[in-house]
Amino acid sequence: MSSQPQSVPSYLHADDLGPWGNYLRQVDRVAPYLGSLSRWLETLKRPKRILIVDVPIELDNGTVAHFEGYRVQHNVSRGPGKGGVRYHQDVTLSEVMALSAWMSVKNAAVNVPYGGAKGGIRVDPRALSRGELERVTRRYTSEIGIIIGPNTDIPAPDVNTNEQIMAWMMDTYSMNQGQTATGVVTGKPITLGGSLGRREATGRGVFVVGCEAARRTGLSIEGARVAVQGFGNVGGIAARLFQEAGAKVVAVQDHTGSLYKSGGINAGALLEHVAKTGGVAGFAGAEVMANDEFWSVETDILVPAALENQITEKNAGKIRTKIIVEGANGPTTTAADDILHDKGILVIPDVVANAGGVTVSYFEWVQDFSSFFWTENEINERLERVMREAFTAVWQVSSEQKVSMRTAAFIVACKRILMAREMRGLYP
Numbered sequence: 001m002s003s004q005p006q007s008v009p010s011y012l013h014a015d016d017l018g019p020w021g022n023y024l025r026q027v028d029r030v031a032p033y034l035g036s037l038s039r040w041l042e043t044l045k046r047p048k049r050i051l052i053v054d055v056p057i058e059l060d061n062g063t064v065a066h067f068e069g070y071r072v073q074h075n076v077s078r079g080p081g082k083g084g085v086r087y088h089q090d091v092t093l094s095e096v097m098a099l100s101a102w103m104s105v106k107n108a109a110v111n112v113p114y115g116g117a118k119g120g121i122r123v124d125p126r127a128l129s130r131g132e133l134e135r136v137t138r139r140y141t142s143e144i145g146i147i148i149g150p151n152t153d154i155p156a157p158d159v160n161t162n163e164q165i166m167a168w169m170m171d172t173y174s175m176n177q178g179q180t181a182t183g184v185v186t187g188k189p190i191t192l193g194g195s196l197g198r199r200e201a202t203g204r205g206v207f208v209v210g211c212e213a214a215r216r217t218g219l220s221i222e223g224a225r226v227a228v229q230g231f232g233n234v235g236g237i238a239a240r241l242f243q244e245a246g247a248k249v250v251a252v253q254d255h256t257g258s259l260y261k262s263g264g265i266n267a268g269a270l271l272e273h274v275a276k277t278g279g280v281a282g283f284a285g286a287e288v289m290a291n292d293e294f295w296s297v298e299t300d301i302l303v304p305a306a307l308e309n310q311i312t313e314k315n316a317g318k319i320r321t322k323i324i325v326e327g328a329n330g331p332t333t334t335a336a337d338d339i340l341h342d343k344g345i346l347v348i349p350d351v352v353a354n355a356g357g358v359t360v361s362y363f364e365w366v367q368d369f370s371s372f373f374w375t376e377n378e379i380n381e382r383l384e385r386v387m388r389e390a391f392t393a394v395w396q397v398s399s400e401q402k403v404s405m406r407t408a409a410f411i412v413a414c415k416r417i418l419m420a421r422e423m424r425g426l427y428p
Helices: 019-033 036-042 095-110 130-144 161-178 201-217 235-244 267-277 291-296 334-342 355-369 376-401 406-422
Strands: 051-056 062-076 080-089 116-122 151-159 226-229 248-254 257-261 287-289 302-303 323-325 346-348
Touching: 019 036, 019 130, 019 334, 019 406, 036 235, 051 130, 062 080, 062 095, 062 130, 080 095, 080 161, 095 116, 095 406, 116 130, 116 151, 116 201, 116 257, 116 291, 130 161, 130 406, 151 334, 151 355, 201 235, 201 302, 201 323, 201 346, 201 355, 201 376, 226 235, 235 267, 235 302, 248 267, 248 291, 257 291, 287 291, 287 376, 323 334, 334 346, 346 406, 355 376
Parallel strands: 080 116, 080 151, 226 248, 226 302, 302 323, 323 346
Antiparallel strands: 051 062, 062 116, 248 257, 257 287
8 A cells, every 4th residue: 555645845854844834834725626636736745846056156265165056846837937046145945945836826826828936045145246146146057057948947036136147147058058048037138138127027016916906995095005025126116106106105124124104205215225225224204113013003005025924923913904915925924824814904915916027027038039029018018917817817716715815816826737737647
């Protein structure tokens, strides 16, 4: 008699699964709604491919440093792997696994023809010179080059990576292939085949679904109070767009501190300040408040757009808002989800809310293949249509099944993934 396969990979500690454990709990909540597709459920609990690489480089002082890098392909039933690469000193395998799985769900939820993947290097990029950062990027790209490609797995920017990192990755891969392959990464500079609108896409997507959630719950954006955690390329752009639509950004938090202003913080001015100083600290247009007070500020819309596991059972009870729009990946734990649900707070999950980035990445990939590029207005119009259609599909399932928006998003996405798996069958 064969033993039942385990959902916990042998290379992780069963008693401390980290972000991967959070993802597994989310999948388990969806199982009762999958019908006959539930026979394939274990597919979602096992990454297809995990690559761990050593990234040695020579530092400017002549010594050799080694960094650990990852590339995880969670599922490719619906298309090539797709997902960002993050540089952070706290990157772990569990985190990258979870992020790759959330990319599978995200891509399926917005119905772009991708599977899910993610990458990362455990490094503090602030401690590296520009030359060291380039060497780390090129060595990492060479190491994972055996599993990435325009038709197999397409990296993109994530935490602490940007257009320049993508340019180095594209060039390194192209040099190793002997031909220019612009489609191997997205989020590139415009001059190298990048797409107009890509830089603001994730923040714009957060804004679009936030407005949709407000409209369906009878909340007027005009005068709405908004709080944003993380004021970078996602939170900062979303804050600016909410402000332009008539909302007031009353509270902001990032790694440098927390700010509050009841009459509304000037998001544009704060974005300029952050670009110059690297954080919200020291901004003269708002009052400083304690970091833990940020979560108890009374708002209409809260946008967590920093890192994962920011809303937990420790602070979820303090939150006073009507709608949470998750700009970050995995910012809310399952225990916190239950607390927020009991409080009557509508949570728009990350796999829908922050899918604007991967949606425009898809547009970029398509444009690279055709060598025909769209205008920024065309990009934004297509993005808004995709985001609204995705939101509507998830909202409908949430209403019909009487489940949270997160569970509804997982139902929609997991059914699409497992249907593809079932139709393709097993080979050999």
